[in-house]
Amino acid sequence: MTTLSIFIAAQNGAEYPDLLKDKLGEEIEYTVATTIEDSVSKYSGQPVLLARPDFAAAILESKPPIDWIQSTWAGVTPLIEHSYKNYILTGVKNVFGSQMTEYIIGHILYHELRMEERAEQQKQKYWKAKGSGRLQDKTMGILGTGSIGIDLAHSVATLGVRVIGYNNSGASAEPFGQVFTKESIKDFLRQSDYVVGILPDLPVTTNLIDTAALKAMKKSSLLINVGRGNLIDDDALCAALNNHEIAGAILDVFKEEPLPENSALWTTKNCIVTPHVAAMSYPADIVKVFLRNLEHYMAGEPLLYQIDFEKGY
Structure with a gap:
C-alpha cells in the first residue's frame, strides 16, 4: 500500500x-x-x-x-x-445503533419499572406492591428511519413493541408497520407510547416537537431524544411536563451543549438530562x-x- x-x-x-x-x-x-x-x-x-x-x-x-x-x-x-x-x-453507519438502542430501552425500562418511585420507597422503608408498566403491545414512534432507527425498531419489536416511523418522504421501510410525514405527524404522535427522536439537524426538523406536537401526544407518553437538540422546542417541552401533558422526557442532546446551568430543563419535573452519551x-x-x-x-x-x-x- x-x-x-x-x-x-x-x-x-x-x-x-x-x-x-x-x-x-x-x-x-x-x-x-x-x-x-x-x-x-x-x-x-x-x-x-x-x-x-x-x-x-x-x-x-x-x-x-x-x-x-x-x-x-x-x-x-x-x-x-x-x-x-x-x-x-x-x-x-452501522456503529451507533446498538449503543443508542441500549440507552433507549434502558430508560424505557427505568420508567416502566417505576425505578425512581421504588428507590424512594426503599429509602422510606415503605412496602407498596404496585404493578409495573409493560412494553408488550405498546407503540414506539421513531422519528428517523435510517440505520439507527432500523436497529432500534428490530430490537424493540422482539419485546412485543409495535413500531411506526417518521421521515421526510414517507417512504416505507422495514420493520416499520407504518411511516408518517410532517403532514401526518399528529396521527403518528397520537399512536405512540414512546416517541424517539433520531433525526439529523436540518431546517425541516427544527422545533418539529413544538407545543402543537406535544399536545397531540398521549398523557402517558414518554419522549426520548438522542438525535439532535434542534428537534424540540425546549420552552414548550418544559410547559408540557409542568402541566402533566406527557409523562416524561429523556434528553441526551440539546440546542446548546454543554447545557447551560440556567436551562429550565435541568430542574423540570419528570425530565431526565444526560450529557450526550447515548452513543460514543x-x-x-x-x-x-x-x-x-x-x-x-x-x-x-x-x-x-x-x-x-x-x-x-
Whole structure:
C-alpha cells in the first residue's frame, strides 16, 4: 500500500495510530491533534482527515487541500454549515445503533419499572406492591428511519413493541408497520407510547416537537431524544411536563451543549438530562469504518456513506 499521510483530529485521537498500525503496518504518516487549537496549528496539508466535525471545521477556515474527511461522529452539522465544501465528506453507519438502542430501552425500562418511585420507597422503608408498566403491545414512534432507527425498531419489536416511523418522504421501510410525514405527524404522535427522536439537524426538523406536537401526544407518553437538540422546542417541552401533558422526557442532546446551568430543563419535573452519551465514538469502532473507506480511497473507488451537502446527511 502506498505511504499514507493522515491527520487525526479528535479528543481521543491518540488512540487511533496504534489501531491503524495494526491493519496498515508502519508505513503510515500520521499527525494527531486532540483539541481544536492543535488541529489548526498542527495541520500541514494532509489530504485525508479522520476527525471530529467541529475540529475539522476549524481546519477548513484556511481552505486546505483536503480530498476526504471521515467524520468520527454520526452528526456532521459543523461541516454542513461551513462554506468550504471542496472535498468528500463521509459519515458513520452501522456503529451507533446498538449503543443508542441500549440507552433507549434502558430508560424505557427505568420508567416502566417505576425505578425512581421504588428507590424512594426503599429509602422510606415503605412496602407498596404496585404493578409495573409493560412494553408488550405498546407503540414506539421513531422519528428517523435510517440505520439507527432500523436497529432500534428490530430490537424493540422482539419485546412485543409495535413500531411506526417518521421521515421526510414517507417512504416505507422495514420493520416499520407504518411511516408518517410532517403532514401526518399528529396521527403518528397520537399512536405512540414512546416517541424517539433520531433525526439529523436540518431546517425541516427544527422545533418539529413544538407545543402543537406535544399536545397531540398521549398523557402517558414518554419522549426520548438522542438525535439532535434542534428537534424540540425546549420552552414548550418544559410547559408540557409542568402541566402533566406527557409523562416524561429523556434528553441526551440539546440546542446548546454543554447545557447551560440556567436551562429550565435541568430542574423540570419528570425530565431526565444526560450529557450526550447515548452513543460514543469509540476509536475501535470508527477505525473499522475508516479502513473500509480507505481501501476505496486508495483504489480510486466511490467512498461509502458519503454526505450530501445539500441534504445535510
